[in-house]
Amino acid sequence: xxxxxxxxxxxxxxxxxxxxxxxxxxxxxxxxxxxxxxxxxxxxxxxxxxxxxxxxxxxxxxxxxxxxxxxxxxxxxxxxxxxxxxxxxxxxxxxxxxxxxxxxxxxxxxxxxxxxxxxxxxxxxxxxxxxxxxxxxxxxxxxxxxxxxxxxxxxxxxxxxxxxxxxxxxxxxxxxxxxxxxxxxxxxxxxxxxxxxxxxxxxxxxxxxxxxxxxxxxxxxxxxxxxxxxxxxxxxxxxxxxxxxxxxxxxxxxxxxxxxxxxxxxxxxxxxxxxxxxxxxxxxxxxxxxxxxxxxxxxxxxxxxxxxxxx
Ligand SMILES: [Zn+2]
Numbered sequence: 001x002x003x004x005x006x007x008x009x010x011x012x013x014x015x016x017x018x019x020x021x022x023x024x025x026x027x028x029x030x031x032x033x034x035x036x037x038x039x040x041x042x043x044x045x046x047x048x049x050x051x052x053x054x055x056x057x058x059x060x061x062x063x064x065x066x067x068x069x070x071x072x073x074x075x076x077x078x079x080x081x082x083x084x085x086x087x088x089x090x091x092x093x094x095x096x097x098x099x100x101x102x103x104x105x106x107x108x109x110x111x112x113x114x115x116x117x118x119x120x121x122x123x124x125x126x127x128x129x130x131x132x133x134x135x136x137x138x139x140x141x142x143x144x145x146x147x148x149x150x151x152x153x154x155x156x157x158x159x160x161x162x163x164x165x166x167x168x169x170x171x172x173x174x175x176x177x178x179x180x181x182x183x184x185x186x187x188x189x190x191x192x193x194x195x196x197x198x199x200x201x202x203x204x205x206x207x208x209x210x211x212x213x214x215x216x217x218x219x220x221x222x223x224x225x226x227x228x229x230x231x232x233x234x235x236x237x238x239x240x241x242x243x244x245x246x247x248x249x250x251x252x253x254x255x256x257x258x259x260x261x262x263x264x265x266x267x268x269x270x271x272x273x274x275x276x277x278x279x280x281x282x283x284x285x286x287x288x289x290x291x292x293x294x295x296x297x298x299x300x301x302x303x304x305x306x307x308x309x310x311x
Contacts, residue, residue, distance in 0.1 A: 073101045201248060201261065215261070
């Protein structure tokens, strides 16, 4: 390296102090931002899940993806419970499995559930791999496990991967939401439902053109809290105040009295044309959408730690 001449010393000093300032500022920014979410890594998981092919309930591909998810959760340091049941469907009995990964907090009986589904819709006429619908929610939860696990939080977190969200034939009250209906009923029966203080559901949050609407069936205070965090983080343009009514995995819990919010982008492609079609592919999803939702969920969890709504 050439030694700097005496004349270039002042310029060098300015350059050095600029670099030092930038370095310190970036360090401060990192330290001041506790809501890190690695959307790039989540997107890799989404691609990995899609590579299993169609993953309808009871299929070998879903079983293989389940084993991989369990392995990833264990590698992140989570204890994983398998909630096995047999669902009665229009095409007969199908064995299904919800996965529950626990991140124990200081309060074991104050649980916040963050949930999504990992099955994909059964389609016989075309190859449906559910990059966004089924893939994004599962990939999101995996990454959240990795981000949350290293810190001891006040609240206990359950990351719940529902099986059988999709209808086996046509969506009705009895042909849909198999996993969430089963878990809500089981927790009620076991007298454990009161431990669930809040539920944040994510579904189809990988859409490259992210727009999350305000679901009117979600609990108002929790919806408000999520949207406030989105505003605070500068994501108002992705969290729209447009209202929708969604039938999704939060409903069995809302009906059982649990405060719950559904974060869903139900506008996938022009006029939702990628939804439940062969076009639900990774190329229509993006890492940055996963990051945005991840940061908003992390900020919401932080607020919940001291929320008056948590008893
Ligand atoms: Zn779907």
